[in-house]
Amino acid sequence: MDAAIATKSLDKVYGKKDDRLVALDNINLSIKAGESIAIVGKSGSGKSTLMHILALLDEPTKGVVTVNGVDVSSLSEKQVDLLRNKSFGFVFQQFFLNGNETVLDNVILPLKIAKVGRRERHKRGLEVLKAVDLAEKANAKALNLSGGQKQRACIARALINNPNVIFADEPTGNLDSTTGGKIEELLFKLNREKKITLIIVTHDPDLAKQCDRQINIKDGHLAERKNS
Amino acid sequence: MKIIDLILSANASLLRNKGRTALTIIAIFIGATTLSLTNGIGDGIKAYLTKQVGNLGNSSTLTITATTAKTNFRSSSGLVKYVPGQKKISSQGGGPNDSEQVALTQSDINKIAKVPNITSVQPTLTVAPDYIATVANPYAKYQFILNQTVGISRLDVSSGVNVNNNSSQYQVTLPISYLSSLGYNTSSSALNQEVTIGISNALGAQSTFVATIVGVQQKNLVGSTAAYANTDLFNALYGFQTTGLPTSTIDTYASIQAVFNPNLTTAQINKLKSTLAGLGYTAETIKDQVSTVFTVINAITYVFDGFAGITLVAAAFGIVNTLFMSVQERTKEIGLMKALGMGRRKIFALFSIEAVLIGFWGSILGIIFANFLGKIVNNLATKGFLKDFPGLNLLSFPAKASTIIVVGIMLIAFLAGTLPARRASRKDPIDALRYE
Numbered sequence: 001m002d003a004a005i006a007t008k009s010l011d012k013v014y015g016k017k018d019d020r021l022v023a024l025d026n027i028n029l030s031i032k033a034g035e036s037i038a039i040v041g042k043s044g045s046g047k048s049t050l051m052h053i054l055a056l057l058d059e060p061t062k063g064v065v066t067v068n069g070v071d072v073s074s075l076s077e078k079q080v081d082l083l084r085n086k087s088f089g090f091v092f093q094q095f096f097l098n099g100n101e102t103v104l105d106n107v108i109l110p111l112k113i114a115k116v117g118r119r120e121r122h123k124r125g126l127e128v129l130k131a132v133d134l135a136e137k138a139n140a141k142a143l144n145l146s147g148g149q150k151q152r153a154c155i156a157r158a159l160i161n162n163p164n165v166i167f168a169d170e171p172t173g174n175l176d177s178t179t180g181g182k183i184e185e186l187l188f189k190l191n192r193e194k195k196i197t198l199i200i201v202t203h204d205p206d207l208a209k210q211c212d213r214q215i216n217i218k219d220g221h222l223a224e225r226k227n228s
Numbered sequence: 229m230k231i232i233d234l235i236l237s238a239n240a241s242l243l244r245n246k247g248r249t250a251l252t253i254i255a256i257f258i259g260a261t262t263l264s265l266t267n268g269i270g271d272g273i274k275a276y277l278t279k280q281v282g283n284l285g286n287s288s289t290l291t292i293t294a295t296t297a298k299t300n301f302r303s304s305s306g307l308v309k310y311v312p313g314q315k316k317i318s319s320q321g322g323g324p325n326d327s328e329q330v331a332l333t334q335s336d337i338n339k340i341a342k343v344p345n346i347t348s349v350q351p352t353l354t355v356a357p358d359y360i361a362t363v364a365n366p367y368a369k370y371q372f373i374l375n376q377t378v379g380i381s382r383l384d385v386s387s388g389v390n391v392n393n394n395s396s397q398y399q400v401t402l403p404i405s406y407l408s409s410l411g412y413n414t415s416s417s418a419l420n421q422e423v424t425i426g427i428s429n430a431l432g433a434q435s436t437f438v439a440t441i442v443g444v445q446q447k448n449l450v451g452s453t454a455a456y457a458n459t460d461l462f463n464a465l466y467g468f469q470t471t472g473l474p475t476s477t478i479d480t481y482a483s484i485q486a487v488f489n490p491n492l493t494t495a496q497i498n499k500l501k502s503t504l505a506g507l508g509y510t511a512e513t514i515k516d517q518v519s520t521v522f523t524v525i526n527a528i529t530y531v532f533d534g535f536a537g538i539t540l541v542a543a544a545f546g547i548v549n550t551l552f553m554s555v556q557e558r559t560k561e562i563g564l565m566k567a568l569g570m571g572r573r574k575i576f577a578l579f580s581i582e583a584v585l586i587g588f589w590g591s592i593l594g595i596i597f598a599n600f601l602g603k604i605v606n607n608l609a610t611k612g613f614l615k616d617f618p619g620l621n622l623l624s625f626p627a628k629a630s631t632i633i634v635v636g637i638m639l640i641a642f643l644a645g646t647l648p649a650r651r652a653s654r655k656d657p658i659d660a661l662r663y664e
Contacts, residue, residue: 057567057657078571085569092661096564100244113570115230 003066004033004165004197005054010063012049012220023049024060025220033164036191036198038208041217048169050217051201055088055167056080085114089158089196091187093170095150099143103134106142107157114161128156132186148179155186165197166190172207184210229574238581241554252550253590255543256637260594261601263536263633268602268623270529274522276620279384288490290511291352292340292504293483294330315480331480339507345489345500351481355427355465360455362410363422363438370409373454374400374425376462383456387415388443391458398439398461400425403453404446415444427465431472437464486511540637543590544644547583551648555579555655562652563660576653583645584638591637595630 010027013020023046031037031054041047052058053065056072065072067083075083097106108116108125116124129135132152137145145153151171158166168187172180184207191198200211208214216223229237242249315331332351341349353376359369377383383390383401391399400423404415412418418441428434439461457465470478488500497513504511555562562575602623609622 052658055567057661081566081569081571083569084567090567094560094661096560096661098561101240109565110568112233113229113565113568113574115233 003030004035004068005199006030006066007054007060008064008066010050010053010065011061012046012053012058013061022220024053024217027063027222029054029215029222031197031199033197034191034195035213036188036211037200038211038214039199039201039217040203040205040208040214042203045217046220047201047217050215051167051169051199054199055090056084085110086161087164089155089161089163089166091151091154091158091166091168091171093173095154095174097142097145097150097153099141101142102139103129103142103145103153104138106153107160109157110161124160125156128159129153131159132156146179147175148182151175151179151183152186155183155190159190163196165199168198168200170202170204171200172202172204180207229570229578234574234578234581235585238578238585241558242582242585245554248550248553249586252543252546252586253593255546256540256587256590256641257594257597259536259540259543260591260633260637261598262539263533264595264598264625264630265601265623266529266532266536267629267633268598268625269532270525271626271629272606272621272624273525275624277518277521277525287514288488288492290486290488290501290504290513291483291517292332292486292509292511294332294336295505295508295510329482331482332484333479333481336481336509337484340484340486340504340509343486343500343503343507345492345496346486347489348487350485352483352485353462353466353481355457355462355469357465358426358428358434360406360410361424361426363424365411366424368409368411369426370406372406374462374465375454375456377456377458383443384446385443386446388419388441391442391456393459395458396460397458398437398464399442399458400439400455400461401443401445402441402455404444405453406455407444418444425461425465427469429469429471433471435468437461437468540640544640547586547641547644548647550586551579551583551645552651554582555648555652558652559655559660562655563657566655566657567661572653575655576649579649579652580642580645583641583649587638587641588634590641591634595625595633599625 007027007029010024010029011022012024013022015021027050039047039050049058053060056065056067059073067087072080097103104122104125107129108121111121111124126135126138129138132155134149134152134156137149137153142150142153151174155166155171166187171187172183175183187198187200188210190196198211200207202208315333316329337349337351340346355374355376357372357374360372361367361369377391377393385401386404388401391401402410402418402423407413407415407418410418410423412421421441422438423441425437425439426434427437439457445456488497492500501511565575566572602625606621606623610620614620614622
């Protein structure tokens, strides 16, 4: 079976000549569908860059990224946009919710982009909010939510397209440990029950340990370590 | 995103910054109001003139004069040769435009009548009556001007009717300005009253003719302030006036009225004119004569439109500025939408629609305000300085012109929005989503 996401001889270089900065150097990686992966490393190690490339938000300088066996460089910009919209979900440390809009409006944004009709959007929006236990806040303004609620809304937004992969960039970074714990619980539950591939960027060792596998990035190099 | 969602999103983002949006819209609003008002004045006056052209003459009538070879003593081509048999009506010198007018005679009338598509030809005759007085008060005699109605389709008669050229009764219509001198307080009190017209002939004798007032002409801008006689009255006056004159003098006309087939197309009319020009005549329809006035009004309107256009250009920079700020503020939102799979073109469309909406609201509000101002000004004008010109709306706002203004401003707004929209569409989602 093809890997959900795989990379081959991946390099990412910023700048030219004297200002050259090698962010990623020869990364070979294969992530199976349904796996949970933690990308760990110090800040500046290149772990965010790796996640951006895996999430097709950035392009490598050299090397190949495949999604479900398809070389991404062979896809058009439109096809890549569509792939992100249909198959990927994003959870950010900073939430990136629009404070002036309702929670529901924030959550249905991917469906809006995918040209799903108003009624369908509404229905599915309420469903995912229920799934993250936030149904009663559907019509509240996003800025009135607590940190944990915001992150749950963010997860609901990531879930609404029934994605194959969720990318979570420091999902608990802005939360206290109790709230963070609940968010972790929610993410792993989705991973287990819905078989959603989970790719988490974190420098929290406790969170990393809960994943099937840890990918340690150090100065752009790969130093993988399996969790037992 | 669907187009409706794009419009709603753009609208929501405009509402998020109400103050800034309002200020940008005001700039467009001022431009749209100015443009609407300048156009409104031009259109209002042109509409009035078009209506008034009927007072001047039938649209299927040509006024024909002899084309004179201008003698210009300053030119090197020398003097113009004398043509035997040619009669002159006037010869004027002393100014920069020395001119002479060659007379038309019965032979010219015969010649013109043979031109295809000309249905009837009549010389333009003039009478010079001495005075007008009412039958009721025959000693209050006033000077006045009397015209015939040949070639005139319709006078703007505010009460009563136009004279009937088939009636054997002597009929006149008088301009409203004549009434108070003649002792009539209202237009209706003058109707069906009789007036005496005094006229002298070449032998020095004076005679009077009694005519009935059948209508009162309202004041207008382009028509004359002459009284109008029906054919029988006019012919009677002309006949008396020319009594005792030699035939050769009577058979001398400054111009000729030729009626042509009213079904002719513009091209055919032009061909008719060139045929007449080939015979040595200058032929003009009433439209030709008024078109000079239209040209002047158009030119003035364009100049004012130009000024309004300048305000719109300034307003367009306001849109550019506002949208650049909006793009800057919404960097994260743009990044998020891109990360979630929104294409570059849709981002471009989102900000373009925002610009177009600013243009739309600004121009719509501007036109509504201009209409409102126009109503007030029209009201004041018809009660004030345009009191004597019933039917003149100083400002008019035809739907077509308003639509053109709205669409034009939306287009300007779109063009102004392309720069910020392009910047938004090129934002890198990673830069946009990076932690600060």
